Amino acid sequence: MTNYDIIVVGGGPIGSTYAYKMAKLGYDVALFDMKNRIGQPLQCAGIVSTNIKDTKNLPEEFISNKVKGANLLSPNGTSITVEKDDNSAYVLDRVLYDKYLFNRAVDAGATAFYGERVLDVDMDNTRITTTNGKYSSNIIAVACGPNSATSKKMNPNFKEESYTGIQYTLKTEPSDTEYVDVRVNTSILPGFIWKIPVSPTEQRLGLFTNGSHKQANQILTNMMDSGSTIIQKHYGLIPRFNVNKKIVENNTILLGDSANQIKPTTGGGLVTGFNCTTIAAKNSNKMLEEDNNNYLKQYETEYHKKYDSEFKAQQNVQKIIKSMDEDDFNYMFKELKDNNVDKIISEYGDMDNQVPLLKQLVKTGVIFKLLPKIGVRRLKNIWKSL
Numbered sequence: 001m002t003n004y005d006i007i008v009v010g011g012g013p014i015g016s017t018y019a020y021k022m023a024k025l026g027y028d029v030a031l032f033d034m035k036n037r038i039g040q041p042l043q044c045a046g047i048v049s050t051n052i053k054d055t056k057n058l059p060e061e062f063i064s065n066k067v068k069g070a071n072l073l074s075p076n077g078t079s080i081t082v083e084k085d086d087n088s089a090y091v092l093d094r095v096l097y098d099k100y101l102f103n104r105a106v107d108a109g110a111t112a113f114y115g116e117r118v119l120d121v122d123m124d125n126t127r128i129t130t131t132n133g134k135y136s137s138n139i140i141a142v143a144c145g146p147n148s149a150t151s152k153k154m155n156p157n158f159k160e161e162s163y164t165g166i167q168y169t170l171k172t173e174p175s176d177t178e179y180v181d182v183r184v185n186t187s188i189l190p191g192f193i194w195k196i197p198v199s200p201t202e203q204r205l206g207l208f209t210n211g212s213h214k215q216a217n218q219i220l221t222n223m224m225d226s227g228s229t230i231i232q233k234h235y236g237l238i239p240r241f242n243v244n245k246k247i248v249e250n251n252t253i254l255l256g257d258s259a260n261q262i263k264p265t266t267g268g269g270l271v272t273g274f275n276c277t278t279i280a281a282k283n284s285n286k287m288l289e290e291d292n293n294n295y296l297k298q299y300e301t302e303y304h305k306k307y308d309s310e311f312k313a314q315q316n317v318q319k320i321i322k323s324m325d326e327d328d329f330n331y332m333f334k335e336l337k338d339n340n341v342d343k344i345i346s347e348y349g350d351m352d353n354q355v356p357l358l359k360q361l362v363k364t365g366v367i368f369k370l371l372p373k374i375g376v377r378r379l380k381n382i383w384k385s386l
């Protein structure tokens with residue numbers, strides 16, 4: 001049986017990034033992906049905040065478009081625009097980007113196993129069985145996306161919850177590329193509809209929901225501008241964060257979507273996942289240097305320390321959003337406009353760190369005007385979670 005220092009299951013963006021970091025440290029890394037064509041099919045809107053620059057993980061060539069801000073739209077069409085002086089987000093070519101991240105790991109020395117599905121992860125003996133053979137290692141990192149069998153094994157009594165993400169790539173008439181549209185639709189709460197310009201003649205129109213595919217397709221078809229045609233349809237799961245999910249057992253860790261390291265409100269997993277690879281690589285290195293697997297538990301602890309309060313606050317916001325009806329949203333958008341809240345959102349809004357904005361809305365008392373039907377007690381609960 002071939003032995004490695006590290007086995008990585010899944011060569012998506014998060015598994016490939018962790019593999020790259022460990023290979024760069026000089027470890028013998030094996031990177032497995034069941035696909036022959038990394039990154040395909042596209043299952044992502046590919047929008048990330050400019051915070052991604054801090055992860056030092058994104059060469060300019062994979063940015064298809066830079067957006068200034070977002071038009072937020074209520075059910076009755078009231079629109080507010082939030083924006084930054086500079087760009088606020090990048091739209092990525094996810095297919096080429098995933099390939100680049102995988103190849104970067106290989107260039108750093110990781111051994112690539114394409115088209116080789118991992119059938120079983122033996123967490124007691126730190127071994128895997130694939131469609132082609134058996135391999136062992138000192139650490140196994142499972143980053144095989146949502147629906148991981150290892151995650152289920154590690155969390156036998158855990159009820160995994162996820163949303164379905166559905167997206168159309170559209171060919172459009174020439175149109176604006178500076179703003180993303182984010183639209184409320186009360187039949188898919190706490191999901192929402194996005195329209196993301198990739199280029200003047202290409203858009204990604206999508207939503208996430210726990211409703212049916214049929215309903216989602218109906219909504220998206222209605223949202224298409226006249227003159228647009230569908231180039232491709234994509235479906236994928238967006239796992240829900242759960243603070244109680246275990247992500248380490250013996251020498252096996254979960255990473256990325258397999259660990260539900262996803263922002264609850266937006267379903268974005270790239271920046272969070274990249275940050276988690278940094279925590280995981282640091283502690284994996286210490287474990288191998290000192291032959292002490294308590295460092296993998298330390299990965300779990302540091303991840304929770306970094307994200308729990310942000311994600312819990314986002315989940316509290318989602319609970320409130322879920323309880324609102326069309327009238328509530330239409331009223332809220334009118335108040336947002338009348339009270340110049342777009343300015344506060346533009347200043348404090350951050351796709352990755354939403355707590356500063358929530359704090360500001362509570363501190364200024366604006367939130368009570370926006371959500372008069374939401375009881376003071378529930379708003380206090382949000383406040384406590386900030």
Ligand SMILES: Cc1cc2nc3c(=O)[nH]c(=O)nc-3n(C[C@H](O)[C@H](O)[C@H](O)COP(=O)(O)OP(=O)(O)OC[C@H]3O[C@@H](n4cnc5c(N)ncnc54)[C@H](O)[C@@H]3O)c2cc1C
Binds near residue numbers: 044046256268
């Ligand atoms: C519709 C949609 C839109 C999204 N939009 C955004 C967005 O705009 N911004 C953002 O930040 N995030 C977005 N996300 C989330 C983002 O795509 C994920 O968080 C991200 O892809 C997670 O990366 P990952 O490497 O953990 O998993 P994945 O990207 O799922 O990669 C997992 C890899 O593991 C491989 N694999 C699976 N099982 C096995 C196995 N048994 N053996 C070997 N290989 C295996 C797969 O082939 C795949 O290559 C979106 C998700 C969806 C569904």
